[in-house]
Amino acid sequence: MNSTAQKLETSTPIDTSCYADVTDAIRKEAARILADGTVTAVVGYKAGRRAGTTMPAIVTDPAEAGGLIFSPACVNNLALYLTKAKKDVVKKGRIAIVAKGCDMRALAGLMGESQIKREEIFIIGVVCAGVKGSGAVNSEPLTTGNLARKCRECTVRTPEGADLVAGTMPSLPELTPVEALEMARLEAMTPAERWAFWKEQFSRCVRCMACRQVCPFCYCEQCLCDKNRPQAVESTPRPAGNMAWHIVRAMHLAGRCAGCAECERVCPMEIPLNLLNRKMALEMKELYGFEAGLAPQEKGPLSSYKEDDDQSFIK
Amino acid sequence: MHETKEKHDFEPKIVAFVCTWCTYAGADLAGTSRLHYPSNVRVLKFPCTGRIDPVFILRAFQRGADGVLVSGCHPGDCHYMAGNLHARRRFAAFRGLLDFVGVDLNRLQFSWVSAAEGGKWVEVVTDLTERIRAMGPMEEFKALETEECWSGELNSPELQEAYNNI
Numbered sequence: 384m385n386s387t388a389q390k391l392e393t394s395t396p397i398d399t400s401c402y403a404d405v406t407d408a409i410r411k412e413a414a415r416i417l418a419d420g421t422v423t424a425v426v427g428y429k430a431g432r433r434a435g436t437t438m439p440a441i442v443t444d445p446a447e448a449g450g451l452i453f454s455p456a457c458v459n460n461l462a463l464y465l466t467k468a469k470k471d472v473v474k475k476g477r478i479a480i481v482a483k484g485c486d487m488r489a490l491a492g493l494m495g496e497s498q499i500k501r502e503e504i505f506i507i508g509v510v511c512a513g514v515k516g517s518g519a520v521n522s523e524p525l526t527t528g529n530l531a532r533k534c535r536e537c538t539v540r541t542p543e544g545a546d547l548v549a550g551t552m553p554s555l556p557e558l559t560p561v562e563a564l565e566m567a568r569l570e571a572m573t574p575a576e577r578w579a580f581w582k583e584q585f586s587r588c589v590r591c592m593a594c595r596q597v598c599p600f601c602y603c604e605q606c607l608c609d610k611n612r613p614q615a616v617e618s619t620p621r622p623a624g625n626m627a628w629h630i631v632r633a634m635h636l637a638g639r640c641a642g643c644a645e646c647e648r649v650c651p652m653e654i655p656l657n658l659l660n661r662k663m664a665l666e667m668k669e670l671y672g673f674e675a676g677l678a679p680q681e682k683g684p685l686s687s688y689k690e691d692d693d694q695s696f697i698k
Numbered sequence: 699m700h701e702t703k704e705k706h707d708f709e710p711k712i713v714a715f716v717c718t719w720c721t722y723a724g725a726d727l728a729g730t731s732r733l734h735y736p737s738n739v740r741v742l743k744f745p746c747t748g749r750i751d752p753v754f755i756l757r758a759f760q761r762g763a764d765g766v767l768v769s770g771c772h773p774g775d776c777h778y779m780a781g782n783l784h785a786r787r788r789f790a791a792f793r794g795l796l797d798f799v800g801v802d803l804n805r806l807q808f809s810w811v812s813a814a815e816g817g818k819w820v821e822v823v824t825d826l827t828e829r830i831r832a833m834g835p836m837e838e839f840k841a842l843e844t845e846e847c848w849s850g851e852l853n854s855p856e857l858q859e860a861y862n863n864i
Contacts, residue, residue, distance in 0.1 A: 630752075666795070
């Protein structure tokens with residue numbers, strides 16, 4: 384569905400000249416802060432084993448900083464490595480992290496939830512013209528056709544609140560908001576049609592839990608959905624449990640999700656999970672004027688209240 | 699004297715999640731005042747509406763409820779100061795989500811019923827029961843519950859051919 388929508392549009396290449404500048408700036412900065420002891424490690428990206436891919440890397444030696452890169456294949460949200468879900472990442476001293484605008488929002492959210500302290504991290508912000516979406520060929524350059532869905536509607540191409548921002552933003556071609564159109568299409572359906580749509584989507588779910596493992600905000604040590612006494616959500620990949628799991632996931636991320644769309648990227652069954660996240664973000668904005676990830680906020684919309692909140696739905 | 703009980707084709711199952719301080723006492727008052735309300739409602743008592751997790755509502759639907767009622771203290775009357783105000787936000791969000799996945803929101807009712815409002819409890823429960831009776835049984839979640847996962851067709855022509863070739 385998303386790939387067809389993207390193919391309809393003629394692909395125009397995106398100016399990717401900024402990525403080289405950003406790579407240089409990251410390398411220089413990483414070498415500097417590692418050498419002078421500002422940080423003990425830099426979490427960034429390095430080239431993957433296959434050409435045109437990248438993978439997350441943790442660099443502790445200034446000599447290795449030259450291996451860090453930034454390219455349209457840098458899809459991961461590295462904020463994940465700073466949460467307590469990643470216990471194997473030993474945190475000693477201050478850590479630097481390479482963050483795109485969307486990752487920066489996740490970092491802000493995590494700071495608001497007291498998961499990381501601002502003074503304990505050094506943020507190398509990078510300007511980002513977009514990253515590749517699912518199904519993009521590794522050897523292809525970045526075009527409007529293979530751009531990730533979230534990048535088509537990005538509002539944070541230049542991260543704010545970072546210790547330094549690497550690179551300057553090139554001008555981008557006009558992009559159609561594929562996801563917003565999909566949202567509008569769903570909103571226009573009748574409830575029964577929407578139910579049929581989601582039922583079909585969720586029936587494919589294999590409950591690999593990749594969406595949970597990759598989410599920077601799913602850092603609970605014991606997930607409600609793993610508990611079986613009492614069992615709130617069935618853990619086998621049957622339709623009933625799948626529906627419940629995705630509803631619970633969206634609910635637990637309401638007002639917290641920063642929209643990095645990692646859940647959707649890692650989903651092996653291509654379930655459009657970010658639509659649910661978007662819906663909740665929209666709800667939060669409409670009801671409580673709250674937008675996640677713009678700045679670290681101590682209280683989210685669902686952990687606070689106002690006397691005069693809307694209660695038109697309550698008898 | 700008992701009124702003669704009307705026979706219906708469909709008796710909806712309604713689960714009511716209520717807070718112990720207000721609505722439960724309100725329902726109790728309705729009982730001690732000998733007010734009649736439909737026996738379709740199963741009352742579950744919680745310390746506070748703030749304790750009622752959206753998961754409970756899902757679970758109720760999955761296990762065969764045709765309607766769910768969540769009821770607690772009026773704003774400002776919460777025994778724990780602000781439990782109901784937090785719940786109000788949570789359920790507003792949850793309603794939006796349920797609507798987005800295609801659940802008919804008429805099956806889900808929220809209300810504030812204080813310990814003195816036995817009459818309002820009767821009214822809320824009667825209204826909801828009648829509404830759901832008119833809507834008929836909630837099939838969506840029950841159908842999911844009975845479906846045995848595999849979404850792929852096992853009797854496709856390819857498989858049939860492969861089977862014949864064994």
